[in-house]
Amino acid sequence: xxxxxxxxxxxxxxxxxxxxxxxxxxxxxxxxxxxxxxxxxxxxxxxxxxxxxxxxxxxxxxxxxxxxxxxxxxxxxxxxxxxxxxxxxxxxxxxxxxxxxxxxxxxxxxxxxxxxxxxxxxxxxxxxxxxxxxxxxxxxxxxxxxxxxxxxxxxxxxxxxxxxxxxxxxxxxxxxxxxxxxxxxxxxxxxxxxxxxxxxxxxxxxxxxxxxxxxxxxxxxxxxxxxxxxxxxxxxxxxxxxxxxxxxxxxxxxxxxxxxxxxxxxxxxxxxxxxxxxxxxxxxxxxxxxxxxxxxxxxxxxxxxxxxxxxxxxxxxxxxxxxxxxxxxxxxx
Amino acid sequence: xxxxxxxxxxxxxxxxxxxxxxxxxxxxxxxxxxxxxxxxxxxxxxxxxxxxxxxxxxxxxxxxxxxxxxxxxxxxxxxxxxxxxxxxxxxxxxxxxxxxxxxxxxxxxxxxxxxxxxxxxxxxxxxxxxxxxxxxxxxxxxxxxxxxxxxxxxxxxxxxxxxxxxxxxxxxxxxxxxxxxxxxxxxxxxxxxxxxxxxxxxxxxxxxxxxxxxxxxxxxxxxxxxxxxxxxxxxxxxxxxxxxxxxxxxxxxxxxxxxxxxxxxxxxxxxxxxxxxxxxxxxxxxxxxxxxxxxxxxxxxxxxxxxxxxxxxxxxxxxxxxxxxxxxxxxxxxxxx
Numbered sequence: 063x064x065x066x067x068x069x070x071x072x073x074x075x076x077x078x079x080x081x082x083x084x085x086x087x088x089x090x091x092x093x094x095x096x097x098x099x100x101x102x103x104x105x106x107x108x109x110x111x112x113x114x115x116x117x118x119x120x121x122x123x124x125x126x127x128x129x130x131x132x133x134x135x136x137x138x139x140x141x142x143x144x145x146x147x148x149x150x151x152x153x154x155x156x157x158x159x160x161x162x163x164x165x166x167x168x169x170x171x172x173x174x175x176x177x178x179x180x181x182x183x184x185x186x187x188x189x190x191x192x193x194x195x196x197x198x199x200x201x202x203x204x205x206x207x208x209x210x211x212x213x214x215x216x217x218x219x220x221x222x223x224x225x226x227x228x229x230x231x232x233x234x235x236x237x238x239x240x241x242x243x244x245x246x247x248x249x250x251x252x253x254x255x256x257x258x259x260x261x262x263x264x265x266x267x268x269x270x271x272x273x274x275x276x277x278x279x280x281x282x283x284x285x286x287x288x289x290x291x292x293x294x295x296x297x298x299x300x301x302x303x304x305x306x307x308x309x310x311x312x313x314x315x316x317x318x319x320x321x322x323x324x325x326x327x328x329x330x331x332x333x334x335x336x337x338x339x340x341x342x343x344x345x346x347x348x349x350x351x352x353x354x355x356x357x358x359x360x361x362x363x364x365x366x367x368x369x370x371x372x373x374x375x376x377x378x379x380x381x382x383x384x385x386x387x388x389x390x391x392x393x394x395x
Numbered sequence: 396x397x398x399x400x401x402x403x404x405x406x407x408x409x410x411x412x413x414x415x416x417x418x419x420x421x422x423x424x425x426x427x428x429x430x431x432x433x434x435x436x437x438x439x440x441x442x443x444x445x446x447x448x449x450x451x452x453x454x455x456x457x458x459x460x461x462x463x464x465x466x467x468x469x470x471x472x473x474x475x476x477x478x479x480x481x482x483x484x485x486x487x488x489x490x491x492x493x494x495x496x497x498x499x500x501x502x503x504x505x506x507x508x509x510x511x512x513x514x515x516x517x518x519x520x521x522x523x524x525x526x527x528x529x530x531x532x533x534x535x536x537x538x539x540x541x542x543x544x545x546x547x548x549x550x551x552x553x554x555x556x557x558x559x560x561x562x563x564x565x566x567x568x569x570x571x572x573x574x575x576x577x578x579x580x581x582x583x584x585x586x587x588x589x590x591x592x593x594x595x596x597x598x599x600x601x602x603x604x605x606x607x608x609x610x611x612x613x614x615x616x617x618x619x620x621x622x623x624x625x626x627x628x629x630x631x632x633x634x635x636x637x638x639x640x641x642x643x644x645x646x647x648x649x650x651x652x653x654x655x656x657x658x659x660x661x662x663x664x665x666x667x668x669x670x671x672x673x674x675x676x677x678x679x680x681x682x683x684x685x686x687x688x689x690x691x692x693x694x695x696x697x698x699x700x701x702x703x704x705x706x707x708x709x710x711x712x713x714x715x716x717x718x719x720x721x722x723x724x725x726x727x728x729x730x731x732x
Contacts, residue, residue: 090629111631111659118656119627173591173645227490232465232677233590233644236622240594247593247626250656363615364595364623 070332074345078128081349085124085356090363091115118251126249127355128348129261130310131320135347136268137303138321139328139339143279144299145204151321152307154208155300156215160189161311163218166225166238175248178241179312183256186308189214190301197297203282207300243367244315246355257309264306268340271299275336317351317368319376324350326383350375421546424539425509425528427516434549435504441492441515445506445529447676448544450480451559451683451716452552459500461486465643465677475674479719494518504547534604537681538563559716563686566708567608570693573701574610583696585611586635586662587679590644592651593630594622602641602679609692610701611637627656637696638662642673669695672729675717687712687729695732705730 086102087095093115097108101116137152145154152158164185168178196210229235268275274295277285282292311317328342351368354375358366420430438457440446443464449455466472467489477483492515497505502524507516509528516526527547531540538560545556574582585606587596596602598616606613614633615623638660640646648668657663671679671691678688690708693701709729713719721729 090626091632114656114659115628115631173650228467230465230467230643232680233641236594237590240591240624245624247624248591359626359628363629364618364625365593367624 070338071341074342078132078345078348078352081352082124082128085127085352086116086120088356088360089115089120090360122251122254123246123249123355123359124352125254126246126257126313127351129257130246130314130317131324131347131349131351132265132344133261133306133310133347134317134321135324135328135343135350136265136340137307138347139325139343140268140275140299140303140336141321142325143275143336143339144296145208146279147204147208148326149322150208151318152303153215153316153318153321155193155211155304156189156213156218157186157304157307158311158316159215159218159222161186161308162242162316163222163225164188165241165312165315166222166229169237169241170225170229170234173237175250175253179253182312183308185218186304186311189218190304190308192217194297194301201293204296207296240367241315242369244317244369244372245358245365245367246314247359247365249313253313257313260305260309264302265344267302268299271295272336272340275299275340279336314368317372319372319380320347320351323376323379323383327379330383330386419546421527421543423509423527423543424530424536425513427526427528429525429527431504431525431547435547437501437503438506439492439497439500439502439504440506441488441497441512442506442508442529444508444531444680444682445527445540445544447682447684448529448541449506449548451541452545452548452555453716453718454544454548454552455480457548458482458486459502460488460497462488463676464680464682473674475721475725479675479717491515494522497524498522506544531681532599532601533681534563534567534601534608534685537601537683537685540681541683555716559683559686562712562715566686566690566703569703570608570610570689570701573693573703574697577610577697577700579612583611583637584614584633584635585637585639585692585696586614586630586633587639587641589641589646590622591624592646592654593625593627595625595630597621597623601681601685605679605685605688605692606639608689609696611692611696631659634660635662636665636667638668639692639695640668640670641679642671642677646670669732672731674721674725674729683716684712691729691732694730698732 087098093112097112098116101108101113134152141150141152141154142148161182165178165182168181192214193207193210197207200206226235226238229238277288277290278296285292324347325343328339328346332338332342354368354371358368358371417432418430419433420428422428436457437459438449439459440449440461443462446461446463449458466487469484469487472483494515497519505519505524505526507526507528509530512528516528519526529540531537541556541559545553587602587606588594595615595618597618597620598613599619603613603616614635638651640648648670651657651668652663652666662668676682676684678684678691687709690703690705694703694705706726709726710721713721
C-alpha cells in the first residue's frame with residue numbers, strides 16, 4: 063500500500079469520527095465542551111440535565127445519523143455500479159415508496175414510534191418482494207428490476223396519496239408530511255439496536271464483496287465469462303442493500319440526495335474501484351448526514367427537515383459534479 | 396320620453412322596497428363582495444369551522460351539507476355530538492367539495508375556507524351560487540366571522556352574534572382582571588404540543604392567542620407558520636411549567652409523563668401535563684367554543700386565582716348558543732383539567 067493510499071484510509075476513518083464527536087458538542091442547549099467530555103467519560107460534575115441531553119438525546123441521534131448516512135451512500139454507490147447507471151440511488155427499486163406508504167398507514171392508525179418504524183420496514187420489504195417477483199418471472203436483468211422498481215414505486219406512491227387524502231388535516235396529515243421530509247428528531251436508544259445491527263452486517267457484507275461489485279459493472283455476459291453467477295450475486299446484493307435502506311428509511315423517513323451525490327463525491331476522490339469506493343462512500347455518507355442533522359437540530363428553534371437540507375446541498379453539489387464531468391469530456395468550459 | 400321616465404320610476408317604486416328586504420350585500424373575510432337573497436334557507440358549509448358559527452347563531456336547521464372539524468366519518472363522532480346534532484348522518488361530508496353535488500343540493504349559500512377554497516368559490520360564483528369565504532385565525536377575526544355570519548342569517552342571528560361577542564369579551568376581561576396583579580415572572584410558561592410529541596404550535600396560531608388570553612406565556616411564540624417540529628433539547632431550553640395537548644391526535648399525557656427522556660422538565664416533575672377536553676368542536680381552534688377553551692386554560696393555569704365558575708360557563712354556552720342540555724357527566728368532562 064503506497065503512502066498516499068494509507069493517508070486517504072486514515073482520513074476516511076478520521077473524518078467521520080471527528081465529525082461524530084464535534085456533533086456531540088453542539089445543540090440548542092448550551093453545554094460547555096468541558097462538561098460534554100466529562101459526561102462522555104462518565105465523570106462526576108455535570109448536572110442530570112446535561113447527562114440526559116448528551117446521553118439520551120444527542121448521542122443516539124448522532125449515531126443514527128451516521129448509520130443512515132453510511133447506509134444510503136453505500137447502497138447508492140453499489141446500486142450505481144450494479145445497474146450500470148450513475149443516476150441511480152437507493153430509491154430505484156421502490157423501497158422508499160413502500161416504506162413511506164407503510165409509515166403513513168401506521169401514522170393514520172397510531173402514534174407509537176416503534177409501530178410506525180415496523181410498518182415502514184415491513185412495507186419496504188413488501189415493495190422489494192414485489193420487484194423480486196417481477197424479476198423471478200421475467201429474469202433478474204437490470205432492466206427488469208428497474209422497470210419493476212418504477213412500477214412498484216408508482217403503486218405505493220398512489221396508495222400514499224390516498225392515505226394523505228383521507229388523513230385528518232389537523233393531526234395526521236402534518237405528521238405524514240413531516241415524516242416524508244425526513245428527520246431524526248424522534249430517535250431514541252430503543253430504535254438503535256435494529257438499525258445498528260443491520261448497518262453493521264450490511265456494511266460488512268458490502269466491504270467483503272466490494273471487489274466483486276467491480277465485476278458486475280461490466281455486461282452480464284462478460285461477468286459470467288469470468289465465473290460470476292451474476293443473477294444470484296445481484297439478487298443477494300439488492301436484498302442486503304434493501305434491508306439497509308429499509309432500516310434507514312423506517313427510522314429517518316425518506317431522505318434524498320445522499321445516495322445519489324455522496325457516491326459521486328467519493329468516486330471523484332478515490333476513483334471508481336469499488337474496493338475503495340465503498341468505504342469512502344460509507345465515511346462520507348456518515349459525515350454528511352451527521353453534519354446536516356447537526357444543522358437541522360441546532361440552527362433554529364424548530365427542526366429543519368433533513369430532506370430539505372439534503373436537497374439544498376445536494377442540488378448544487380450534483381450540478382458541480384456534472385459540470386466537472388462535462389469539462390472532463392471537453393463539453394463545457 | 397315621459398312615458399319611459401314614468402315606467403322607470405314605477406319600476407323603482409315596485410322593486411326597491413322589495414329588494415331592500417330580500418337582498419343583502421356583505422364583504423367576506425377574503426375581501427369579496429357577496430350579494431344574497433334573504434332569508435337564506437339552504438346552506439352548505441364546506442368549512443369545518445364555519446359550520447359551528449351557524450350552529451352558534453341558531454341556524455343549524457338550515458344546513459343541508461356540512462363539514463365538521465376533525466370529524467370525517469360517523470364513527471369518529473362522539474355520542475354527545477350525535478345527540479347534539481341528530482341529523483349528523485345526513486349532513487356530514489368530508490374531503491374536497493364536489494361542485495355538482497352542491498349545485499344539485501339547491502344550496503343558496505356556501506360557506507368556505509378562504510385559505511383553501513378560492514378556486515372552488517370562483518366556480519360556484521360563475522354558477523350563480525353565493526360563496527362566503529372565511530379567514531379567522533385570530534380571536535378578533537373569529538369575532539368578525541361570527542358577526543358576518545349573523546348578518547347572513549338574519550336579524551335574530553345578528554342579535555345572537557352580538558350577545559356571543561359580548562360574552563367572549565366578558566370572559567376574557569374577567570380572566571384579565573383576576574390576573575391583573577400577577578407579575579410577568581409569575582405567569583405560567585406553557586408549551587402546547589400535539590399530533591406528535593415534538594410538534595409545537597407557532598406564535599401565529601390561534602392556540603397561542605388562547606394561551607395569552609388565559610394569562611399564560613406561550614413558550615413557542617418565537618416560531619412561525621403552522622405546527623413546528625421541535626427537538627427535546629429546545630423544549631428543555633424553554634422548560635415549560637405546563638404542557639397542553641389538543642383534544643385531537645393520539646398523544647396522551649401519559650406518553651409524556653411516563654417518557655424517561657422528558658423527566659427533566661418542570662411540567663413533568665410537577666405532573667402538569669393536560670389534554671384539552673372535547674365534546675363537540677375542539678376548543679383550541681377558532682370556533683365559538685374556543686371561548687370555553689380560554690376559560691378551561693385559565694382555570695388550569697391558575698385554579699386559585701381565576702374566579703370563573705367553569706362548569707357554569709360551559710352549561711351557559713351550550714344552552715344559550717347550541718340549545719343543548721349537557722349531562723352532569725359531560726360537564727364534568729369539559730371542566731376537568
